[in-house]
Amino acid sequence: MSREIRIATRKSALALWQAEYVKARLEAAHPNLKVSLVPMVSRGDKLLDAPLAKIGGKGLFVKELETALLENEADIAVHSMKDVPMDFPEGLGLYCICEREDPRDAFVSNTYADLDALPAGSVVGTSSLRRQAQLLARRPDLNIHFLRGNVNTRLAKLDAGDYDAIILAAAGLIRLGFESRIAARIEVLDSLPAGGQGAVGIECRTDDAEIHQLLTVLHDQPTAWRVTAERALNKHLNGGCQVPIACYAELEGDQLWLRGLVGQPDGGRLLRAEGRADVSEAETLGIRVAEALLEQGAAGILQAVYGEAGHP
Numbered sequence: 001m002s003r004e005i006r007i008a009t010r011k012s013a014l015a016l017w018q019a020e021y022v023k024a025r026l027e028a029a030h031p032n033l034k035v036s037l038v039p040m041v042s043r044g045d046k047l048l049d050a051p052l053a054k055i056g057g058k059g060l061f062v063k064e065l066e067t068a069l070l071e072n073e074a075d076i077a078v079h080s081m082k083d084v085p086m087d088f089p090e091g092l093g094l095y096c097i098c099e100r101e102d103p104r105d106a107f108v109s110n111t112y113a114d115l116d117a118l119p120a121g122s123v124v125g126t127s128s129l130r131r132q133a134q135l136l137a138r139r140p141d142l143n144i145h146f147l148r149g150n151v152n153t154r155l156a157k158l159d160a161g162d163y164d165a166i167i168l169a170a171a172g173l174i175r176l177g178f179e180s181r182i183a184a185r186i187e188v189l190d191s192l193p194a195g196g197q198g199a200v201g202i203e204c205r206t207d208d209a210e211i212h213q214l215l216t217v218l219h220d221q222p223t224a225w226r227v228t229a230e231r232a233l234n235k236h237l238n239g240g241c242q243v244p245i246a247c248y249a250e251l252e253g254d255q256l257w258l259r260g261l262v263g264q265p266d267g268g269r270l271l272r273a274e275g276r277a278d279v280s281e282a283e284t285l286g287i288r289v290a291e292a293l294l295e296q297g298a299a300g301i302l303q304a305v306y307g308e309a310g311h312p
């Protein structure tokens with residue numbers, strides 16, 4: 001096989017790690033395949049036109065990679081599934097989901113062993129409303145402070161003494177070699193993860209059958225079923241990037257068990273719902289659990305959050 005695969009990637013440490021991981025696995029499986037990385041420079045100008053600007057936040061970074069695929073500057077884009085919007089542009093789709101890393105949130109602190117060890121009034125860093133809602137529901141005394149930036153930046157801010165603890169996805173820390181920084185993994189019961197957390201997905205052109213075939217060695221069907229159910233829930237709740245929605249699917253034999261949560265950002269109310277279905281019904285299950293959340297009043301909570309964030 002003489003084909004070359006060009007991987008479009010952002011330049012953050014985590015994005016590069018994920019791209020290198022896919023490159024290494026593709027090369028191992030297909031010895032004659034040439035795989036290269038195409039690191040994307042910022043295209044701030046392109047972000048200003050209306051349709052892109054509407055997508056916002058994380059969606060913008062994905063968009064940049066998608067443009068490279070559509071313009072045939074690259075062949076595949078590697079994403080953290082939790083950052084991938086629900087719908088794809090015409091001509092592109094998700095053709096591979098790799099085996100999931102630890103999906104849990106991680107408690108990271110230089111002083112305290114876990115959440116319960118934090119003294120009253122401690123400062124915890126996270127910019128995720130999902131994490132904030134669940135933290136405050138359990139520990140209303142904590143002070144949640146905004147924490148932005150990539151994984152390295154966030155760890156540096158913790159080390160500078162700005163926070164007593166921070167919450168990050170375990171997966172990102174493990175991939176970047178920072179597993180030893182995890183003081184405690186927070187069980188999913190206490191911090192239900194974001195849909196797709198810990199899973200890496202590969203997007204490519206719909207009509208590129210040769211690439212689809214080459215990618216099959218990286219596909220992990222159990223992860224794909226789980227992430228499909230989670231994304232269906234997010235989609236049904238219209239979950240964008242800054243919303244207090246959590247969901248997590250596990251496999252019990254050939255049954256999917258999906259748990260979903262919508263939380264008031266101040267932790268005052270956490271709505272929970274769950275359901276089980278055959279793996280072939282992953283999407284229906286996601287919609288069903290989302291409906292159960294809506295019946296409890298999820299729309300009101302989400303509407304209040306969108307209002308504050310300035311969304312329509």
Ligand SMILES: NCc1[nH]cc(CCC(=O)O)c1CC(=O)O
Binds near residue numbers: 169171196197199200
């Ligand atoms: N929001 C950014 C982001 N996107 C994916 C991960 C971690 C790795 C993953 O979930 O696959 C992170 C960092 C974090 O939330 O701590």
